[in-house]
Amino acid sequence: MSEQVLTYREALRAGIEQALIDDDRVFLMGEDVGCYGGCYGVSKGLLERYGEHKIIDTPLCESGFVGVGVGAALGGMRPIIEVMTVNFSLLAMDQIVNSAATLRHMSGGQVNVPLVIRMACGAGLQLAAQHSHSWENFYAHIPGLKVLSPATHTDAKHMLIQALADPDPVVIFEHVMLLNTRGDVLENSEVSMEKALVRQQGTDVSLITYGGSLHKALSAAKQLKKLNISAEVLDLRCLRPLDTKAIVASVTKTHRAIIIDEAWLTGSLAGEISAIIMEQAFWHLDAPVKRLCTVEVPIPYPSHLEQAALPQVEQIVTAAQNIMVAR
């Protein structure tokens, strides 16, 4: 299969461009997506190529323009709404939770909301407490939404296209630390956006993760190999619905699980995944499930403190070593 090497940012842009070309109903709308080229440069050049009819700059009114996206989707369009970052999405939460997620069920199945909402997320750029959030779990809590976390370059491009083909609202999280990284982008991807993927096969311990933490888990797996520990890395990809089968299959094979999740520990997806393992794979476990999450503190500005708050490769390695001896 043919492939090209792109940055994550370019892969996202390639997905948006393909969607714009393939479907006349698609448009991109959000703060600074046009003239500025996107806060993180994702939509750079698109306004010039596709025009202001398709690339729409909005005022700063998250609830307003997300609600407009919901209405436009009801009216037959296929909007891609960029809410610059998850941090600002709280201002649009009413429209996402009370409108987009409810309308189909509440109307007895009469209407649906084919809307894609993209937002940057995560910490690591020293942007301090108000610009470093990981709230995938908030959205993954809501029936009626689908929640994606593309961690690879191929997924950055193709999950967006699949999300647009979906008849229901899909929220996509794009981790800021991935934007500048380069990677292979397959021209076609047949894998469903709702499937988790084993990124590294292993037999001793499952490292279950998503988004910005995938690469930390893969690095840890490499180091663990040198220590004769065979770690399997499971990339969840879709956080709602969770691919429960894949989680159970991996743990059934390895008998040990470490969940790496950049959210705060309390009420995290890591807790949810841990519960799934207890309910469905408890008798396969050789050790208690371990969660590696962000320290429960507003993310501080100085790099050393920020890094100390986030899950790190060394912690994963240590946790894996400990879980191997636990009985």
Next chain:
Amino acid sequence: MKHKLHLDRTYLLAQLKKMLRIRHFEEKCAELYAQEKIRGFLHLYIGEEAIAVGVMSTLCAKDNIVATYREHGHALARGLSMKSILAEMYGRTNGCSRGRGGSMHLFDKSQHFYGGNAIVGGGLPLAVGLAMANKKQEQQALTVCFFGEGAVAEGEFHEAMNLAVLWQLPVLFICENNRYAMGTALALSESETNIAKKASSYGMTAVQVDGMNVVDIEAASSKAVDQIRETNKPYFLECQSYRFRGHSSFDGQLYRDKAEVKLWQEQGPVIRLITWLKDNNRLEDKEISSIEAEIKDEIQAAITFAEQGEWEPISDLTKDVYSPAVSSTNTSQGEQS
């Protein structure tokens, strides 16, 4: 196509019947609520009938409607059947939203009736989005958004006003100013109590109209609709009205005097039209009786229909949280026919 105003006797009698139909339906709903046939919240439209009837009279079948949780009157005036509305309030599958939404969430896609929104102000951006879809697809339809004056204090109101004018979208904003946001009087919630003035600051035509006069409402709405169809720009109507009943079924109405309510009731939309018709020798009591008898029969038929409705099986509880998996390419229900 310009909307033509009719003011002949037959037409005004028909308008009176539409208002009475809402009035008596709502009165029956209050009774059925007391009997615990209807549960949850119940927000009655009594006193505000002229607005829904007047505005709906000026719309086309393809125009979109976004309403509030006080939307029985809008739904009836739009043409949803009384049966399907009442069955919805009974929570039965023969209701207009399969019983899923209840009183506050009436939907009918075939009538372009997009709810039934129970978050104050939440419907405003939605209406702007529907108008955007119409404009992008070059459909000659407009979107009407009903909301109360309480919504004017919400951020979403201002965001929606700004976007509709900024992007020149065909929306008719209908502010139903019934003077109380639940129990908070207009003067206690707005720095500028002239809502139309506030809206006009966004750069659109915004006018106040007597919300108790069905003819005035229709005339104002007709003018608005014509202008929107001609210019594709938004338009704002503030209808000054009053709700005769409490905010919902749980309202002790401690925030207003009975004398004030009585004063407004005396100039209510139904009594006013009846008085005018009688004063002009155009209405006899027996005509009213005959209209009311018809309405009574319709309400009784709706009750029978609702009571015969099926309960949705619990096995269908999670149906329609998501679209069926196979439908990803062929049932794009967001599309308009």
